[in-house]
Amino acid sequence: MHPLLPSLAAAGLYAGATLYQGLRFGRRQAPDKRLLGLLGALALLAHAFSLHFQLLPGSGLSLDFFNAASLIASAVIALTLLSLTRLPAENLLLLLFPLGALTVLLAQFVPAGTSTPIVExxxxxxxxxxxxxxxxxxxxxxxxxxxxxxxxxxxxxxxxxxxxxxxxxxxxxxxxxxxxxxxxxxxxxxxxxxxxxxxxxxxxxxxxxxxxxxxxxxxxxxxxxxxxxxxxxxxxxxxxxxxxxxxxxxxxxxxxxxxxxxxxxx
Structure with a gap:
């Protein structure tokens, strides 16, 4: 699989979920929690594939600035999606999905800094x-x-x-x-x-x-x-x-x- 594909898929799914949630809120209607969770889970899965290529390009863990931001954003979204099973936290996703889309694209397209791969x-x-x-x-x-x-x-x-x-x-x-x-x-x-x-x-x-x-x-x-x-x-x-x-x-x-x-x- 080309490393660009999961990044674009994740960004597209995050954008679609944000658009769906925004339209529902604009109509003063609560979004379907299951549909929102499904879109988020699919976006997170594509995000995970993208991180695999970005974090593990060879020997060691490549945790430069934008890779770290993308990893933390995916962790934040994963924790929020897990919390949906027990807590009314879906409003947070309206802010978190765009953050996920932004960080996955930055990690893919912005040149890495001078970070040394971590072998610990x-x-x-x-x-x-x-x-x-x-x-x-x-x-x-x-x-x-x-x-x-x-x-x-x-x-x-x-x-x-x-x-x-x-x-x-x-x-x-x-x-x-x-x-x-x-x-x-x-x-x-x-x-x-x-x-x-x-x-x-x-x-x-x-x-x-x-x-x-x-x-x-x-x-x-x-x-x-x-x-x-x-x-x-x-x-x-x-x-x-x-x-x-x-x-x-x-x-x-x-x-x-x-x-x-x-x-x-x-």
């Missing part, structure tokens, strides 16, 4: 996997926080759009947000712990900023979860803390990776 022991690979899953869940939490902010704003101004009318109640949206935050924070904790156990020098030259920013993000999310449990934090305060923690986490991973691969070329 199982402990390091487990650390990488935990990191990706943590980023995935916390990315879902970030999108959930944005949707919650939009819903809260429109309800307060009494101008709910067709999109907002199909959202679950505000309390359910907040519960979803903190469920994703708890899962992401626990995975981030395991990621940092595995890094401490398996990475030989966690504060090496190219890891110092990433480690520091990841620890700060972990602390921000920990304070938010404590504030929710002890002080009942919710609404705008919870949204602001979520976005602050996410920004730190994205700077930790993508910021350092962007600088190393495309600016410093190391």
């Amino acid at each position: 022991q199982p402990g390091i690979l487990a650390h990488i996997l935990l990191s990706i899953l943590a980023y995935g869940l916390l990315t879902i939490a970030m999108f959930q926080a944005l949707l919650l902010s939009l819903q809260d704003h429109q309800l307060k101004h009494k101008h709910p759009s067709g999109l907002i009318r199909n959202f679950p109640p505000l309390q359910t949206m907040e519960s979803l947000l903190f469920g994703f935050l708890w899962g992401g924070w626990l995975l981030l904790s395991l990621s940092l712990l595995s890094g401490w156990l398996f990475v030989e020098d966690l504060l090496a030259q190219h890891l110092a900023h990433k480690t520091l920013l990841s620890c700060l993000a972990w602390l921000v999310f920990a304070v938010l979860l404590w504030g929710r449990h002890q002080l009942g934090w919710r609404g705008h305060k919870a949204i602001r803390w979520t976005l602050a923690g996410f920004c730190l986490l994205m700077l930790a991973y993508f910021g350092s990776k962007l600088v190393r691969e495309f600016i410093l070329h190391i």
